[in-house]
Amino acid sequence: MDFTNKPEVDVAYYILSELGDTMFYKDLIMQVIEKKNKPIQSLSTAISEIYTLINMDSRFRHAGNGMWQLSEWITQE
Template sequence: MVNTISKNNTDEVNVAYRILKAAGHPLYYRELIDQVFAEKGGTGRPPAHVIAEIHTRINLDSRFVHTGKSMWGLNEWSPQRISAREVEETAAARQDNTIRRERLLAAIQQDFEGDDDGSTAEPVTMIEDEDTDMEEEEEEMDTN
């Protein structure tokens, strides 16, 4: 009997998902559950228990999001949240790019200054050396 209830609950939650997807906007929980009842027909269980079970399953299902004031919507409608780690990684990548640009600019400036004093360093060699340095720094960061 327990397996039948959970399978039935899962079906009811999938129906709730389809209803919200078709509506395209959040619905009041009671309106959502009433529409689930209308689509599924009678359940043979006391309505208060069914309402509580469906509401609980919706609350636990990651596809749904509580939008406030007993309204439920779909998580896919919300802007994607990013973790603090992703923010830190993005900031570190930007900083690495900034450092690389500064070094490249310094290499280019040094090349132009070297032309005046007869220096023989090739700009391509300086950039290749810069790339090697950056790769070594990235490997160090990955090991930490």
């Protein structure tokens, strides 16, 4: 699948949904960068930008200890 023109958060969503499990934020972001195959000027800037996008997107939930999961995995009680 070509992720070049997809938004970073959509790529992150795809990665987590394919994995079906929580993922450490830095591993998730590095996979997003790899799948986007886009040159970056500063790795630390790219990581913080993608982290912010994921943090602001309601499809994602912080699971603690730097782990992220999809909101749809959380059961409603």
